Amino acid sequence: MTPMTTHLTARQLADRTTAAVEAAVAAGRALGLTVTEPTVLHDVFSVVVHLAPSPVVARIPTVLPRPDDLNALARRQRDELDVTQWLADQGVPVLAPSPLVPREPVRRGGFSMTFWAYVEEARDKEPDYAANAESVPALHAALRAYPGRLEFLSSAEPWFVTEALARLERHPDLIGAGDLDRARREWRVLEPLVRSRAAFEARFPGIDLQPVHGDCPPANIFSGADGDRYADFEMITLGPVEWDLAGLGPELEAAYDRGARDTGTRPLDGDVLRFVNAVGTLRVIATLTLIPRLPQLTEYLMPAVEQWRTTPFAGGWDG
Template sequence: MTVFATPEQIAQRTNAAKEAAVAAGRELGLEITEGKVLYELFSVVVHLAPSPVVARIPTVLPHTTTLEDLAKRQQQELDVAQWLHEQGTPVIAPSPLVPRKPVQKDGFSITFWPFTDEDKSQEPDYVRNSELTADLHKALRDYPGELAFMGSAEPRFVREGLARLEAQPDLVDPADLARAKQEWEVLEPLVSDETAFRTRFPGIDLQPVHGDSPPANIFAGTDGPLFSDFELITFGPVEWDLAALGPELEAAYNRGADKNGLRHLDENVLKFVNAVGAIRVIAYLSCADQLPAMVEFMKPFINQWRDNQPYA
């Protein structure tokens, strides 16, 4: 049986991340009287009050992610967010008050961002956000940074995460796990090898993409929507950013693509990225010991996957 982190242990982890961020911020010269936790789930987000700076500290990580790996990913995020800001794209850019690089402190890797006022007057509009995602894709096409092909799919983690779940039948039904592993045998070569992908999907252009469902990561700023959270920035098909969002949001994206002179989403590539995303969700249950809430959170995605035909 899986041994889950207790609420007390999670609270201790959150507090440790907050204290690390406060200490790191002070070492960088920020005036900080207290750290205010604004959000916690996979990461802890802390306002380093009264400085207009927010620290983001990833705390729930795959077993394959080292601090060095995380820092590299964070540096890519800082670089692309700054580049987009300089091009005039509406993003949450890195804080100008500290050096633009991740800081490691007490076993955490921390990035710093401006404290940004949020418009809480309305619920998130995912249809609008999906249409706006085409604006982001147009802006990203010229990004000069070097990015790995489909790095945010984390193929090694998925493979090893599925293997780890064999010893945790309380998290994933053995029949579901067997199907997931069988599908991953088909999917992994296409995720891991750009040449294999291009052979399977000829004519599909690739480009820098957000990597982590941008319609769900558009911050409602008081001065307008801002693209955010580029931790999983990668090189791949634009469909990766619309995985598992469904026909209504796909149609909204296509409207945005028309406005930007971009191609529509390809149905075959959508089936592929939806399948990859579903198996990745299942693999992430291997991290549920760190975040027990993940089990209930992931259930709807797994149920949807179970109702679909296996990818072949």
């Protein structure tokens, strides 16, 4: 009999959200904020809560590949806080850290959280992903001058892919043996270039590396009542600009290239795109291991897995 993976129940998920909110409220009050009406704005990989009436939003990551490694999470959160504050200081429209509390992660109740300035959302505005993709070259142009140090392709989380592919062998209800074998063979081809900047640069000579958003910026633009803002820089990294378009398809790639022409920057490179698309797909496979802690992921991930089965090995990238 095939063993079944145990998923968190609805009650356990609700308890996790409650614990995150309580930790954020306690941390906010300890920092001197008035919090009487905490309101959850978002709850997927992170719980995002408005600490009303204070104009402050807490973001508390709750679904992580290594939930116990809060030190690594805090390092990434510091990068995000530093980058977004720097962008805000340059006049780039971003969701910025709150000026009402120190700009650093706060640990409370087993969580590591960050605090952001509250911005009213234009809830009736539908996202225009093509327009968003066309605006991303302007973000890349701004990020190019960022003076801080970032790790090469840290948002690819190669350690997570490696660990997840090993763990998935024990969860045949999440992925079949044939699919897992293919994923492992693809990863053997891709992993060396993800882990080594020198290997990447040798394989893709002339492709510049720079700070990039790291987590699909066309899908992470916040529609504020006062205009759009770039948001969610949790995966900020050093990499090729193609990384920010991974998996988005020809229409949004073409929109990005239109924006690149307008900003005088280079268009996307097809070979690099095939590489980052292949890596992004394996990160989707790895994320199957998070389904037990976030069951709703199933409806998002399984169509991508089915699509992957129809594609050439490693997305047609020849290595």
